[in-house]
Amino acid sequence: MAGGADNAPALEGRRRGLAGLIPGSRKRSRDLALIWLFLAPSLAIFAIYRIVPLIWNAVLSFQFWSPYKPAEFAGLYHYEEMLFYDDAFWQTLWNTLIFMASAPVGIVFALAVALLVDTNIRGRNVYRTIFFMSYPVMTVAVGIIWQWLFNENVGLINYVLIELGIIDRGIPFLESFDWALPSVILASIWQVIGFYMIILLTGLQSIPPSLYEAAAIDGANALQRFRRITLPLIRPSLFLCFVVGIINSFTAFDLIFVMTGGGPGHATDLLITYIYSIAFRLSKFDYAAAITVVNFLLFLALAFLANRLAGGEAGAVKTGG
Amino acid sequence: MSRYPHWPIHLALSIASAAMLVPFYWVLKTSLTGENIFTFPPSLLPESPHIFYYVDVWYAIPFLRYLFNSIIVSVIVVVANVVLNAMAGYALTRDFPGKGATILLFLSCMMIPFQVTIIPAYLITSEMGLLNSYVGMALPLASTIVCIFVFKAAFEAIPKSLIDAARIDGVPDWMIVFRIILPLTKPAIATNVILSFIWSWNSFLWPLVIVRDAQMQTLPLGLARFLSVVEDTTGALYAFCVMVLVPGLIIFLLAQKEFITGLTSGATKG
Amino acid sequence: MGWLKNRFVYTFGGIALAILAWNVWVVLNDDGIIRGEVVSASGAPVEGATVKLTERTLLVARPRGETLTDADGRFTFTGHDLHHLFLEASKEGAGHAGPLEVRLYFKGENVNLHTPLRLDGTT
Structure with a gap:
């Protein structure tokens, strides 16, 4: 804080410290300096790692450039290549959308679990812990575990399916073009479901019990209560879950990288993993930048859409806190 | 509320819990026996468990180095977050010209996932x-x-009156900060510590991009590298997995309540 | 000192104590001595049998030494720094034994093999 450096203006310094401003131009300008000093480090970090890169990225996407070559204007070259000649791009885009569309499956399960642990049964805190535990753990390790669960010869999932008589011999889940993406999605849902549950639980707990009591007196059955009271009131939480799902589909790099590396072919490549391999494996930074631009625009559009659907409640930031 | 029997709920929740816990159990079991690599069908309980896969891993990789790197990065991130965010957060409670624009700037930065800036961010860092x-x-x-x-x-x-009252009593600024403001903002600090810890501890893509030196690798990088180097030593791989998971899980189980409130408030605000 | 009484201090303090105790144990027991015995198919101690020590790591196996048994059939390796090893014994006319896998909890742990290496009597 400002005060206390030397004795004479100490009192004044204290006054400046935390409460509202006292009129007076010298104090005022010192205060302003302090405010901007406090803001500066955060602003600098966001400038360096968010704003400048975003602009640079956009510029890069219109250039021919590689680390040891001077930049050259490329116009729409990369975009043309991407949109008209790169099948892998379309596949990764499609995969990303499928990945995103799978979010409701997880949310429905999470809602069921949240409704169950919201009852007053014993041990509900233990259940909550168990469900939530998979979320904060390291995704790389989760990927390794699931890679093994899906293994063709010794994986647990194949074993269970064979024992149940559903299949005759093991399915090479992660090596198969048909199964790889659903398998990766399942692992991803497993990890994020606890987070959905906690969000929904917070929504459920904010519903005043008097509403249910009143409805029960009016003779509404459980299903009606759920449809008329619970669902509308947890709408913001549900949409927040969708937003988390959308973000997840754009950022689920770790799991894919470890489990399949995007393969077989590009069957499990998402935009983000595709961008990574184009940029950091093939060193085609300029082309990767163009894909990144599309990725970002898509993200913006979906975030905007989710925000609109939620009536500006989820995904929107409550600036007032 | 308890007019209906509880056992169906317990049954459903137990099945779902099992689905959530089986992967953890299985990795632990495999790390102790290694049997699943060679035995089919797998047995449910570990047979003759031993910890020698952990010994193998311990000597095969610089685990302590990875752990140390991870801890250093996380400590830097957590400390920087608490200090810088508190400073910026405080500044935003004051009135100053450009406040609206600053808030708008922050909000729009929030719409830029770090993943879409990764290429120039790499070039800048370089x-x-x-x-x-x-x-x-x-x-x-x-x-x-x-x-x-x-x-x-x-x-x-x-409440501003609280601070004003303290000031009138002649309480020095640093004491106001430590005795009034810190205790009252404890939940915010906890949220911040938890969120930044999770993000930095689990962070993978960014270190993967900027770290080439084996000595600087963090735990997730070390794990991914180990996965690509040794493919047959499954028992050791799972032992490594467990060693990587345990520190995070310990911290999660110790600070569960803070984790859950922190993540929800982080999510509802973001 | 009340602030010290919380679950974080207990947990991490406990872990630190366990690590300390383990390291003390390691320091006291890491002279790298392997003792064992070679017996014939009938169970009598064998003198002059060759015992081979092979190192095993995750990736490779390589020979790390040889010794002969004494009059009581006993052998000793000193100063090893291994944590996963194989022992093999053989003697002309008395046959072959092993390889016996030995896994240790840390490098250079002292071991006394309780089961002798039993030569199979083939020539």
């Missing part, structure tokens, strides 16, 4: 000479907008 360094790994995570707003809300919730 220009700054921060490749293969702790600071380079920590810097992009050193301040988070969500947490700035969490702090802002916490500061705004402190």
